[in-house]
Amino acid sequence: MAKKGTLRAVLVGCGGMSRAWLSAAAERSDVDIVGLVDIDEKNAQSRADEYGLDGAHIGTDLKVVLGEADPDVVFDVTIPSAHTNVTVTALKHGCHVLGEKPLADSMANARRSLRAAQQAGKIYAVIQNRRYNPNIRRLRRLLAKKPLGQLTTVNCDFYIGAHFGGFRDRMEHVLLLDMAIHTFDQARLITGADPVSVYCQEWNPAGSWYDHDASAICLFEMSDGLVFTYRGSWCAEGLNTSWECDWRIVGTKGSALWDGGEGIRAQAVRKGGGFHAEMRDLAVPELSARDRVGGHAGLIDEFVHCVRRGRTPETVCTDNVKSLAMVFAAIESAKKGRKVAVKY
Ligand SMILES: NC(=O)c1ccc[n+]([C@@H]2O[C@H](COP(=O)([O-])OP(=O)(O)OC[C@H]3O[C@@H](n4cnc5c(N)ncnc54)[C@H](O)[C@@H]3O)[C@@H](O)[C@H]2O)c1
Incomplete structure (x- = not known):
């Protein structure tokens, strides 16, 4: 971690939903977006411009950006068919992952992500904003x-x-x-x-x-x-x-x-x-005051808290897989x- 107590985050998938994530991250002083990845580089660049992320590493290849930016966490906001590869790549790099719903595009892929999280000993949790x-x-x-x-x-x-x-x-x-x-x-x-x-x-x-x-x-x-x-x-x-x-x-x-x-x-x-x-x-x-609310911002808040304290988020993959x-x-x-x- 660069600044003490600040999580370094790479966001993957800079389409429509990424705004909800980047807006929530912008409200926090303890999350730095240090990289933006999209298979279409223009999308990543335009989000960097929109949110003033001048120092962020921009790229089309998650592995390359992970190597350059060395994040603690990865936010996966890609389309459902990309979720498993993004998640497994990030977990193998030693990152905790918070990803958009659905956990995966098939039960076989869901199990791949669950295994990768267990092997890495890292958190993989899913955004289910309608429960917040x-x-x-x-x-x-x-x-x-x-x-x-x-x-x-x-x-x-x-x-x-x-x-x-x-x-x-x-x-x-x-x-x-x-x-x-x-x-x-x-x-x-x-x-x-x-x-x-x-x-x-x-x-x-x-x-x-x-x-x-x-x-x-x-x-x-x-x-x-x-x-x-x-x-x-x-x-x-x-x-x-x-x-x-x-x-x-x-x-x-x-x-x-x-x-x-x-x-x-x-x-x-x-x-x-x-x-x-x-x-x-x-x-x-x-x-x-103890109720978990706030949609995307609420889930990101809980995820950050759990990464810091070694706790388990409510929407951890091993539980969320039941909904999938x-x-x-x-x-x-x-x-x-x-x-x-x-x-x-
Ligand atoms: N929680 C909610 O209420 C809610 C609402 C809408 C969408 N979603 C979810 O959010 C996710 C994204 O949806 P969206 O509406 O932003 O889609 P979108 O098509 O607008 O954006 C997806 C982005 O991901 C990029 N992308 C695709 N494959 C990639 C890959 N392998 N690596 C990197 N980038 C890749 C695309 O180029 C695009 O920019 C989906 O899983 C969707 O189900 C959730």
Whole structure:
């Protein structure tokens, strides 16, 4: 490390999302961006100009820039098919890695990255910014003391008519791979449960502006017998849900609703015995200073803290791989037309 306590970082992949990362890094005095890499050098140079990173090493080859800049950490903001090679290269160089979602473009590649992290003894964590959202943390705080009893059922709807007009219009499994990874990961955060099996049907609805399946319904069996259902589409005009989805959470003693924004409601049984139980409204807790929030900036903050103190981030690859496995199992189920086990 050059300045005492300052982490030297190389960022790889200087496209659209890199701005969120570089803006978050610019707010910190303990992270120096010492290198920018992109297969298209113009992209790296233009981010260096935009963020005033005059001293940063610029290049198209990660290995060369790692040799020149000697960073402590690598930020991987490349496209999904490049994540494994970038991650493994950085880990082999002795760097900790924080990478964009998804962890990898296949389970085989995910396992390569997990092995490399273990062999290097370094952290590899993944950005899942939708779990660093204040309202999901309030919901989790509400559920933590189990006022709904044992959770039995979680239903979630995602309906957004999204006209991206870019690579997503041509992409296979676009909804499951590019978006549902966030939702499945949120389901794991909300329930604390691990995935066991899934049945999924994917289709491209009539009138779709996508080349491939943009709608899906998944039925997951989770640990403890919990059932989690996901209904989603990026090709549904009108009455959009939020990007965080619409949720219903059912337990043995009550239910909760979350609209993805500030709208959280919950009721628990006050008195049973009648046709309908008598219910009471539950107070929704405020955010605590200990809650992990802040999207990309929050995740980068936690990563820096963990690198410094030798701790493990919440989205470490060995945990995040469970969310990725839900995506690939759903795709496998849709292809086979039957229920499959979620393996990770
Ligand atoms: N967390 C979120 O909410 C969120 C939102 C959008 C995108 N993303 C993720 O961020 C990542 C990047 O997405 P984007 O929208 O910035 O894409 P993009 O296409 O705008 O940018 C990707 C950049 O990576 C470069 N690149 C590709 N392969 C490379 C390689 N092997 N080495 C170096 N550079 C390489 C490209 O030239 C391009 O400049 C993806 O994994 C995407 O899923 C996350």
